Amino acid sequence: MREEVYYFDKESGSALVLADTFDFLEKIDEESIDMIFADPPYFLSNDGISCSGGKAVSVNKGEWDKIDSLEAKHEFNRSWIRLAKRTLKPNGTIWISGSLHNIYSVGMALEQEGFKILNNITWQKINPPPNLSCRYFTHSTETVLWARKNDKKARHYYNYDLMKERNGGKQMKDVWMGSLTPLKEKKYGKHPTQKPEYLLEQIILSSTKEEDLVLDPFVGSGTTCVVAKKLGRRYIGIDQEKDYLDLAIKRLQNS
Template sequence: MHGDSLKLLSKMNPECIDMVFADPPYFLSNDGITCNSGRMVSVNKGEWDKIGNNSPNVEEKHRFNRKWIKLCKRILKPNGSIWISGTLHNIYSIGMALEQEGFKIINNITWQKTNPPPNLACRCFTHSTETILWAQKADKKAHHYFNYELMKEQNGGKQMKDVWLGSLTKPSEKKAGKHPTQKPEYLLERIVQASTKENDIILDPFCGSGTTGVVAKRLGRRFIGIDTEEEYLTICKKRLETESNGEKEL
């Protein structure tokens, strides 16, 4: 769906979604620089990474996070769960917003990147991790689904830990077009397999280039994606068509 997540989420039926994966704006677009493929590039992502025409202050960011998280709670089934990805720029607000809006955090996953971009300023440690919070409704009657046995099997017969090691998104996953914060498919495969069953409905309110949708389709789940940028939805559709046609990404 093309549009504002806040508006579209408010129109959805309550308690209709099994799982939400959200990779919300990090609000990094502050005219700074970073490194991409060995080149110095702007950190600016686009107008969608701002509130209004300016980078937001702390209060504005937190209000935004509380709004969309509250709307996601309304549409989640009683036993549903939500996953939210972020960095130090927004994850602390996300964590507080989850608790304020009636969620209980199940896990704090650390995604450690094996090939992070170098730190150009050389005044701090290289930023090589992102945090993914997994939460359920803070209700004693809520019982989130967790495929413990599959996760243990994928981890060589041992309990899977909350630190996940892996590379950044492969170039082959960006053949349909590039998105500045595209998540790798293996990351979403683990999340979807761990917390949903076949035919469950997964919602991504900031779906970007559609990694959540591609993985949902591959694993026999149903998918709803929302984004404000038509350009990214076009990429998402191309990737879903490729997945439907059984074309393998190398």
């Protein structure tokens, strides 16, 4: 597909890019990114059902959320992580979110591609949808892996003091609790896997400084960029779906 800068913020030098993630990652300057947050496809679109607003709904998100095999899923994860690593500064870090459908592949791919996993964050949702089949425990958590390059010289940034302050004067633990994405963050439109702003706020504040450059290779509705802008960070967001980028632009222009 043809690549283009779909939205450019002259004030901060930030951009949303309409492109295939794999192609555009190869064009980003080497070791230019301070932090990456990625919410890649979970590959859970299997024609099943879930619950939303008290109603049974299809779990299918789109063709981008389907994969043919376990091997193809893992190669997908290794490939984009390999490309993302090239863009990351020596002391930069990467955060990747996922559920049981993809996070084990992501964790293995990180280690295979030369990363050291720093933390395994458990995001516990206080208001998860019920399990309609009543044959499993309710799925109420997702995992966010935090990693840096596996280099003994690497000195990743962690704002320990701020995280301690945000946690009432105690060390921040690796279990974070909060609600699903509130309706007020979806007023310009919806994305099937949209993350809440408070989650990205904690991630960005903990591992970046003002003016740092944040990359989201699967930007979707733009939560990473919206929060980065609010916190005085620069951003690059990539997606191949115009509709999602249009939604992200509305959010950015009204944030």
